[in-house]
Amino acid sequence: MIAVAQGSLSLPGAELPAPAGPAPGTWSPLHIATDRCKGCELCIGACTRGALALDESRVNALGYHPIQLVDAAACTSCALCARVCPDCVFTVFAAPRAPRGTVR
Amino acid sequence: MTIATIPPHELHHGHRVLMKGNEAMAEAAIRAGCDAYFGYPITPQAELLEWMARRMPEEGRPFVQAESELGAINMALGAAATGARVLVSSSSPGISLMAEAMSYMAGAEIPMVLVNVMRGGPGLGGIGPSQADYFQATKGHGHGDYRVPVLAPSSIGEAMALMADAFELAEKYRTPVFILADGTLGQAMEPVELTFREPARLANDWALSGADGRPPRVVKSMHLEPENLEVHNQHLQAKFAEIAAREVRWAGENLDGAELVIVAYGTAARVARTAISRARDDALKVGLFRPITLWPFPSAALAEVAAQARGVLVVELSAGQMVEDVRLAIEGRRPVAFEGRTGGMVPTPGEVLDALRRLRGVAAGNAAPTKEARP
Amino acid sequence: MTTDTPAGARVIFERPDLLADRSTHYCPGCGHGVVHRLIAEVLGELGLGGRTIAVAPVGCAVFAYDYIGVDFVEAPHGRAPAVATGIRRVRPDAFVLTYQGDGDLAAIGTAEIIHAAGRGELLTAVFVNNGIYGMTGGQMAPTTLLGQRSTSSPGGREAAFHGYPIPMTEMLAIMPGVVYAARGSVADAQTIGRTKQYLRRACEIQLEGRGFAIVEVISNCPVGWNMTPTESIERLRDVVAKEYRPGVIVDRTKEA
Numbered sequence: 102m103i104a105v106a107q108g109s110l111s112l113p114g115a116e117l118p119a120p121a122g123p124a125p126g127t128w129s130p131l132h133i134a135t136d137r138c139k140g141c142e143l144c145i146g147a148c149t150r151g152a153l154a155l156d157e158s159r160v161n162a163l164g165y166h167p168i169q170l171v172d173a174a175a176c177t178s179c180a181l182c183a184r185v186c187p188d189c190v191f192t193v194f195a196a197p198r199a200p201r202g203t204v205r
Numbered sequence: 206m207t208i209a210t211i212p213p214h215e216l217h218h219g220h221r222v223l224m225k226g227n228e229a230m231a232e233a234a235i236r237a238g239c240d241a242y243f244g245y246p247i248t249p250q251a252e253l254l255e256w257m258a259r260r261m262p263e264e265g266r267p268f269v270q271a272e273s274e275l276g277a278i279n280m281a282l283g284a285a286a287t288g289a290r291v292l293v294s295s296s297s298p299g300i301s302l303m304a305e306a307m308s309y310m311a312g313a314e315i316p317m318v319l320v321n322v323m324r325g326g327p328g329l330g331g332i333g334p335s336q337a338d339y340f341q342a343t344k345g346h347g348h349g350d351y352r353v354p355v356l357a358p359s360s361i362g363e364a365m366a367l368m369a370d371a372f373e374l375a376e377k378y379r380t381p382v383f384i385l386a387d388g389t390l391g392q393a394m395e396p397v398e399l400t401f402r403e404p405a406r407l408a409n410d411w412a413l414s415g416a417d418g419r420p421p422r423v424v425k426s427m428h429l430e431p432e433n434l435e436v437h438n439q440h441l442q443a444k445f446a447e448i449a450a451r452e453v454r455w456a457g458e459n460l461d462g463a464e465l466v467i468v469a470y471g472t473a474a475r476v477a478r479t480a481i482s483r484a485r486d487d488a489l490k491v492g493l494f495r496p497i498t499l500w501p502f503p504s505a506a507l508a509e510v511a512a513q514a515r516g517v518l519v520v521e522l523s524a525g526q527m528v529e530d531v532r533l534a535i536e537g538r539r540p541v542a543f544e545g546r547t548g549g550m551v552p553t554p555g556e557v558l559d560a561l562r563r564l565r566g567v568a569a570g571n572a573a574p575t576k577e578a579r580p
Numbered sequence: 581m582t583t584d585t586p587a588g589a590r591v592i593f594e595r596p597d598l599l600a601d602r603s604t605h606y607c608p609g610c611g612h613g614v615v616h617r618l619i620a621e622v623l624g625e626l627g628l629g630g631r632t633i634a635v636a637p638v639g640c641a642v643f644a645y646d647y648i649g650v651d652f653v654e655a656p657h658g659r660a661p662a663v664a665t666g667i668r669r670v671r672p673d674a675f676v677l678t679y680q681g682d683g684d685l686a687a688i689g690t691a692e693i694i695h696a697a698g699r700g701e702l703l704t705a706v707f708v709n710n711g712i713y714g715m716t717g718g719q720m721a722p723t724t725l726l727g728q729r730s731t732s733s734p735g736g737r738e739a740a741f742h743g744y745p746i747p748m749t750e751m752l753a754i755m756p757g758v759v760y761a762a763r764g765s766v767a768d769a770q771t772i773g774r775t776k777q778y779l780r781r782a783c784e785i786q787l788e789g790r791g792f793a794i795v796e797v798i799s800n801c802p803v804g805w806n807m808t809p810t811e812s813i814e815r816l817r818d819v820v821a822k823e824y825r826p827g828v829i830v831d832r833t834k835e836a
Binding site: 128129136137139140141142143146147163165178180181183184185186187188189191192193194195196197 | 585586587588589590591592593594595599602603604606607608609610611612613614617766768769772773802808809810813
């Protein structure tokens with residue numbers, strides 16, 4: 102963890118508790134730090150599967166509609182969204198690889 | 206032209222040599238443990254840079270002739286931010302260029318030593334000696350609410366001793382420190398007993414060294430929230446108050462029973478000394494009050510000394526800058542006269558003596574001084 | 581990491597350790613965020629987090645020290661290459677990195693970058709070029725393109741009145757002290773990936789003791805350009821990249 106430098110600019114939402122992860126027993130290919138998202142939509146432009154959209158039903162503490170994964174089945178964990186995101190809101194997971202010798 | 210005349214085997218503490226002021230200051234810095242030197246050529250201190258260019262590589266230490274004084278002072282800022290003991294030297298126009306970085310270093314509390322070998326100004330001016338950067342050095346130099354200690358040697362030997370003291374002050378208080386010399390001191394060669402001292406290094410928890418095994422550190426002067434910046438300024442002011450309480454230095458000569466007192470520093474003090482000895486022929490008893498720290502200015506001591514005399518004459522190689530601090534210290538209780546030359550001209554003992562005679566006439570009209578400092 | 585990995589899942593992408601887990605002051609869509617992440621990734625991958633002493637600029641990235649978890653010193657505007665030179669000369673074991681915008685490097689700091697590069701200082705310089713002065717409200721920069729409007733060139737930049745955009749990295753690349761000069765972009769994931777390679781190479785050049793390396797990254801400034809983030813990325817790709825062309829400009833390690 103990075104210790105925050107003293108005297109630095111204090112923004113609303115700058116130090117929030119970690120958002121909750123996926124519900125137990127299920128998993129999502131994306132974990133989104135919605136409280137850091139600024140609704141810039143660059144991830145939407147990067148996603149080739151149309152899996153992302155702004156959640157216009159809510160506004161986060163920074164004042165933006167955060168991004169949400171609207172079609173988890175379409176997501177291939179390619180991480181293009183994460184690579185273009187200026188705020189590093191995405192953590193990208195992929196399903197575990199099948200063990201060797203197993204027929205898929 | 207550099208005359209690096211001293212062979213290495215003669216360059217040791219206590220040895221008596223004939224040495225140029227610029228070179229003596231440079232060598233004193235090296236012996237004081239100066240880790241790095243950054244500079245740019247400007248008359249009349251080029252010999253300091255050239256001495257460092259030869260000697261620092263001999264000691265295996267970094268020397269850089271930067272692209273400008275801006276480059277030099279910013280290199281010094283970076284090096285000093287890592288805890289290195291750093292020296293920069295320049296002369297008046299170059300010192301003006303360094304004002305920005307000095308303000309940053311005062312705000313970020315970065316220690317270093319800056320030598321100003323003063324020359325005639327304003328602007329490009331001339332290359333003769335001057336004391337016209339007193340305001341610049343003592344009243345902040347760069348922007349913002351800050352002061353830096355200013356040390357004023359009046360001989361080459363003293364300049365060497367003050368070099369070690371300057372590094373010590375800088376590190377003790379985490380501040381840039383000025384050494385205010387003038388062109389005469391830089392250029393003159395005089396017999397001097399070499400005075401070298403290496404102050405001990407202080408442990409610190411702020412210098413940058415790479416965040417291995419500890420949280421990262423930031424050396425900065427920006428505090429964007431006004432509340433935070435005010436707290437920081439209060440911290441700085443408390444530091445300046447501590448320096449002012451503890452680090453005032455001055456020297457007095459012939460002050461006992463003196464009718465008049467000359468206040469002068471640097472080369473002006475040496476001229477004053479000659480005038481003072483000639484004044485005895487006029488049955489005029491004159492003492493010398495020589496500030497060594499121009500900031501913090503020895504106001505309290507000066508007020509006491511002035512109270513014992515009839516009048517004060519301030520002698521400067523300028524149109525009158527320190528005289529304002531003298532008047533503030535004395536608060537109108539004694540007449541304060543001023544004698545100065547500008548443009549690189551040096552007041553002569555004869556001019557100073559004439560000024561003393563005029564002051565005696567003025568001061569004689571006043572009541573005899575009382576023993577108490579305050580009437 | 582602030583999230584738990586779901587049972588059995590592989591982590592494909594996560595925030596690098598050296599990038600602070602906090603929101604930044606940068607505007608939505610601003611390329612600084614991407615460049616910060618790339619630097620955090622590269623420094624982490626090269627194991628340099630504990631050795632780096634970085635120099636922060638004046639400009640929007642003045643707060644870089646709040647986001648990248650290494651030792652930092654704040655430099656006066658434009659002076660970062662000189663400050664970095666001072667650090668480099670007294671700390672031979674440190675890894676020294678500068679981060680500057682276009683005003684910092686190509687306007688007020690022109691002398692400092694040219695001379696640090698000319699001296700071949702063992703430094704890695706990052707130059708984020710978004711062709712505008714963001715922090716101060718959108719004024720013209722030395723790299724603002726002809727015809728581009730700004731608050732101090734409201735009619736659009738004109739060569740006769742404002743002069744031409746300055747190709748700083750090409751100019752620096754002429755000098756033998758510059759071992760590596762490259763220009764990346766944050767236009768899309770592919771160019772971002774290439775930019776990361778340039779940054780990594782520039783860091784390796786320093787680790788190999790070869791000399792000065794600079795990576796310019798052309799970036800977007802949605803607010804300064806008066807565009808949405810998506811529009812600004814399009815402009816970056818379709819307009820800016822035609823004038824400030826991405827690619828390796830010089831790599832003297834590859835010359836015979």
